[in-house]
Structure formats: C-alpha cells, structure tokens
Amino acid sequence: MLKASALYMVIIIALVIGILCSSLVLSAYYYRLQYQKSFRYDRLQTNLGSGENILLAGADSSYNVQRTFSLFGDDADSVSLQRVFWGVYDIGVVRAFDQKDTLYKVFSIAHSIDSGKWAALYLTDNDRPMAVSGKTMIRGDAFIPKSGVNQAYLNNQAYSGDKRLIIGTIHNSQRDLPQLDTARLGLFRNLMSQEHGDGNLHGDSITNSFLMPPLIINLGKEPTLLAHISIAGNIIIFSDTSITIDSTAMLNHMMIFARSISVKSGFHGNCQLFARDTIGIGQNCRFDYPSCLGILRFKSTAIMKSQERISLGTACSFSGIIFTYEFDKNPVLPLIDLGNKVQVTGQVYSQGMVAFKDNAVVAGSLFTTGFLYRTSFTLFQNDLMNTTLDESALSPYYLTSGMLPVAGPKKKILQWLEAN
C-alpha cells in the first residue's frame, strides 16, 4: 500500500530549496568579497599613482624622511612617501594602504633634458681652436671656443668627414664649464664624510630591498676583490683603499665608494662607482643604463696631488654618466680616457681633459675643458681624431641626473625597481 506522505515530501523539497538558497547566498558573498578586493586594489593603484606624482613634483629635499598622510582626507586614501638619495639619481618609495592591503612601488627618479642647455659638445674657451681629423663626426649643437673649429692633418690622416665639420648649431663657449649642482654634491660629501661601521661581504649573494634601510658595508683599509659574488639592491660599499671587481661579480643597482676602483675585463653589470683617485675599466666591459662612473674629490689628502683618472679599455660599452669633480683645483687636470672602440651612450662631463683613441663614440653629450690625442711620439691638444660625437644616437627617452648642468626641472621615472 502506497503512502501519501505529504510531510516527508515537503521536508525534502524544503531541504532542496534550503541548499539552493544557501549556495546562492554563498556565491553572492564570495562575488562581493572578490569585487571589493578588486575595487580596493584599483583604488590603491590610483593612490600609488597619486603618490608617484607627488614625489615627482616635489623638490629634491622633500620627503627625505618617510611621511605618511591621507591624500584627500578620506578614510581609505593613506599613502607613505619617501625619497632616498641614490648617487646621481634618487629613489622614490611609495606605499598605499587600506586596512590590511598594502601596495608599494619603488622607482628611480631622473630629470628630463633641458634642450636649451643640451649640447653634443661643450668645449671651454681656452683661446685655442679646435681641430678635427680623420673620420671624425660631430652631430648636434656644439659650444666651442671663439677661435672656431679647423681641419687638421694628423698622424698622416686628413679630415674626411662632413664638410660642415659640426652638423648642428655652433655657439661660443665660456671659459668655465657649466657647474655641477652643488646641492647634490653636498649630499655626496655628507655621505662620504660619515663614519660607517665595519662590515664584511658574507656569502655569495647579497640583496637588500629599497623598502629597507640601506645595507652599508665598510671594507676599511683592506684591498678587496669582488669575485663570484652577486650584490643587488639597496647596498653601499665603502672602502678606504682599492676595490677590484672581477668579471665574475654581478652588481645590480648598488653603489661603491672607494679610493680607487678597478674593473676587470669582461665585466657586465649596472652600478654606480665613485672613486677619489682612479677608476680603471678593463676591456670588453659592459655597463647597462643607468650606470655611473664618477671621480669625487672634496679634499686633497696628499701634498703631491695625484691625477684623477677614469679609463675605459678597448671595446667597452657604457650607458649612463661619466664625470669628474674636484673641489680644489689640481695642477694636473683630471682625465677621462676612452679606449679604442669604446661606446659611451649618455653623458661625459670632465672638469679636466678627455683623451680619445680611434673609433671611440659618445652617443649623447660631452662637456670638457680639452681633448687629448696621443700618437707614439706626440700629444695633441684639442684635436679630435676618428671620433664620433652624435647626440642623435641617444634615445629621445634618455633621462639625466639633476647633478649635471643640462638637467631640466621636470622629473620622471627612470626605472621601476620593485613593486607588488
């Protein structure tokens, strides 16, 4: 006999409806949760963008200490901004947070070029004409001495380049080079004059995030060889004597301050190297943009002042900034020596002389007080031989350091370093 069992059937139907309803509620809950997460993420991204713009618009001295504030005075628009001195560039650190969610971005900041001050060549007026020989090419605006530019027959080679000699507008240069930014030089001076605790290079890989305080390693008076080691990020190495960088070392975004720095042939990396006396780069080395080689001498420690010197070996490729700076004038002028087939993409700023060997190329800008060209028997001054200075070979997106005189007032993001 069949049972009608209306109550059982209703209970089963109620159960089915209950399960359907609860799954509906659950799916709606998770959808909403996911949307809120995505909405918060978008809003944090927008706030990060605002923070980046505030850092880019601020003066170099602003946000040296981390500042946390509300962007628009609302609940969920807190950002934390910090600008960190990082050699010739700055590092911007932006964090945006809402409840437990935090987004951050770390990037390097550089300046756009001021086209009014930019020049492919700036040679100070030392009452001596400039001469070009061989296959020399100068493309771009040039500031040269009033006595002008001539062709010269040098080392059995006549000039065989463009008849205009300089393919660009020619201006008269001054007796002194446009000055480097004193504020940034002051920051260098402060950093180099501080007492730093001792430190050792432990392990074969050292990394430090730019979200953390800088990791400072002071190698003291012990000459050091960096070999079979990877050093990347927010790390500064100080040395009172010489540092040698082997081709097996991998350096990325870090800085080195030493009395003298020697880089062995075949090195490839991206770093800022600052020395008081000399920087010697071996053959076939490659420095990626944005790198920097700088001589910084704020005080002379020796009675007989040695010549500050940066030399790049044969077939080196360098992208970034090479400069020399000395506070006290040295009777022996600083020298930047570019070897055979050296390619510099960026800027060279020498308070002294620049020596070229054949087929050296500066794709960008060169500021100097004089040139040297050496043959086996003779040293020629203010002569360019088989050299290329070409501003058009530089990327239109190239950004410079605020320290150099061609920097424009606008700051831009040079490179993204870290983000989540």
Place this chain on the structure above:
Amino acid sequence: MAGSKLTGKIRASTLLEVVISMVIILVVFSTAMMIYANVTRSSLSLKQLQAQAFLEEVMRNAEIVNENSNQSLNMGDFKIEQVVSEYNDDKKLLEIDLTAYDANQLKIAELKKVILNKNE
C-alpha cells in the same frame, strides 16, 4: 487513466499532515524569496561597474591631455562631473575629482587622483 482500473489502495494524508506541509512549504518559499530578493538587491549592479570603468577612462584621458578645467561629460547613461583644483596649493600638482551620476542624479561612483600639472 482511461480504461484502466485502480486495483491498489492509496493511504491519504491526514488533514493535519496536509496543513503542516502547507505551512512548511509556505515558510520555506517565502524565506527563499526573501533571500533571493536580498541577494539580488545587494549585489553589485552592472551600472556601478560600468560607471567605475568610465571614470577610469576619463581619468586616463585627463592625465594624457592634462585637462585642467571643470567639465561635465555624458558617457553612456551616465553624467560625469570633473572638478579640477590645485592639490595642497602646489601649482605643479592637480587634484582631479570625478563623480558619476545616473539618470536619476544618484551618485554611482567616485574617483580621485593627483596628477602632474604639465603646464607648470
């Protein structure tokens, strides 16, 4: 069924069972309807998502063309109000406030950002 004969017996439900069943089914159905209505009402409307997407597009354009004037735009079914002002009295920075309203002038979405003033 035509032509067939019911030979077995079926025990009918009692009146009490039927009444209780009806009450339960009524309660269950009404609760289910209530939940459905609540979920539908509180879920994010397509309108809000659309409005948010429009605001982001307007913000991107404002950054590119460096638009620094107040204006009102009509996009889809929405009216978007753009208010531009100096951020914290800094001429190098602009604060852009975008608000999307629907046809009933109800605020649907809002977006604020600080951008660089390229004219400075």
